[in-house]
Amino acid sequence: MRFGLYSSLMRPAKSVQGVGSWSLWRLSVLFTTWHFVALITFSVGFLLTRVELPHRNAFKIDLPEQSRSPGPQPPVQKMVWMIIDALRWDFVSNSTSSISGASAGAMPILQSIACAAGRAALLTKFVADPPTTTMQRLKGLMTGGLPTFMDVGSSFSAAAVTEDNLVDQLRSHGKKLAFVGDDTWMQLFPSQFHDAKPYSSFNVMDLDTVDDGVWQSLVPSMREPDKWDVLIGHYLGVDHVGHTYDVHSPHMASKLQQMNQHVDQAIQELLRSAGPGGAHEHTLLLVFGDHGQTVTGDHGGGTPEEVDSALFALHMGAYHQVRSEYAFQPFSSPYAACTDSSCHSPCRGFNAAAMSECVPAVARH
Helix, strand or coil, rough: HHHHHHHHHHHHHHHHHHHHHHHHHHHHHHHHHHHHHHHHHHHHHHHCCCCCCCCCCCCCCCHHHHHHCCCCCCCCCCEEEEECCCCHHHHHHHCCCCCCCCCCCCCHHHHHHHHHHHHHEEEEEEECCCCCCHHHHHHHHHCCCCCHHHHHCCCCCCCCCCCHHHHHHHHHHHCCCEEECCCCHHHHCCCCCCCCECCCCCCCCCCHHHHHHHHHHHHHHHCHHHHEEEEEEECHHHHHHHCCCCCCCHHHHHHHHHHHHHHHHHHHHHHCCCCCCCCCEEEEEEEEECCCCCCCCHHHHHHCCEEEEEEEEEEEHHHHHHHHEEEEEEECCCCCCCCCCCCCCCCCCCEEEEEHHHHHHCCCC
C-alpha cells in the first residue's frame, strides 16, 4: 500500500514534467523557425544580387542624304576627369563641415572658381549609393546602376564589366580613351583604353607614388590633345592618408593642398588652348570624388560622411571667355572663398546630384 500510494502520488508529477518538456521543445522549434525566416528575409531584402543584361544601346539616326547637314558643333568634344578618391564634401566646402582644423575646406579652388566663373562652372555635392567602396562606385558611375553589398566580396578582384556602360559607349563611338591611376579601372575595363598607365592601389601606406605618377602623365597628355578624347586621372593619396592616419592628420591637409595645386595647374594648362579655335575650346573638366570617408578614414557604409563627395565641372572655352570679358587675373594661393561682393556671379547654395545620374548627364553632351 505504501509503495502503491507513493507511485500514485508521483505519477502526476511525471505527467506535469512531460508537459513542460513538450512545451519547451515546441518553443525551441518555433524560435528556430522564426530565426530562420528572419535570416532568409534579411538575405533576400538586403543582400541583393544584380542581374546584368548583356545588351548594348546601338541607337543611330539614319537621315536621308538630302536632309543631312553639318549642323552645330557639340558643346563638349573632349573631357578630362580628375578623380580624387575619398574626397569628402567638406574638404571642398567648409560651409557645413563636420570636421575642424586644416583639412576643412582645404581645396578652396573649386568653390572659388565655381563662384567666379558664372555659368561656365558648377560645383555640387556628389552623393554616392552604398556600399562606398571604390570598385562598386566606379562600376556604378560608369553603368548608372546601383551596387549591392554582395559586390563587396569582389572589391579586390573585380571582374570586367559586362553590362552596357559609358566607357564601352565612348569606345564604340570612336572616342580615344587614355587613363592613368588606380588599377581598379583596368580590372573593370581591361581592353577599352587606347593608352593606360595603371598603378597598384593596395599599399595604403604609400601616399604619393600613385598621385605623382598621375600628375607626371596628366599634364603632358593635355599638351597632346590629338591622342585622346577622354583623359582620366585617378588619384589615391587622399584615400590612403585617411586609411593610414585620419582626416585631422597634418598629412591630410598637406595632401589636399597638393590636390588643390594640381587642379589649379591643370586648369591653367587647359586654358592656354581654350581660346576661340583652340584645342581645348570645347573641353570639359570634371573633378570629383567616388565616395567620402569617415573621420577615421573608413568607407564602405552609407553614413553622410561616406556618401557625400563633390563634383566640379568647368567648360574651358566658356571659362576662357568669362576671364577675357571681365579681365580676371589668375587665382593666387591661398584661395579665399568668393563672396557676393568679390565674385562676378553671386554664390548660391550648392545643390546635390546623385552619382547614378552621371552617365545620362555626360551622354547628353
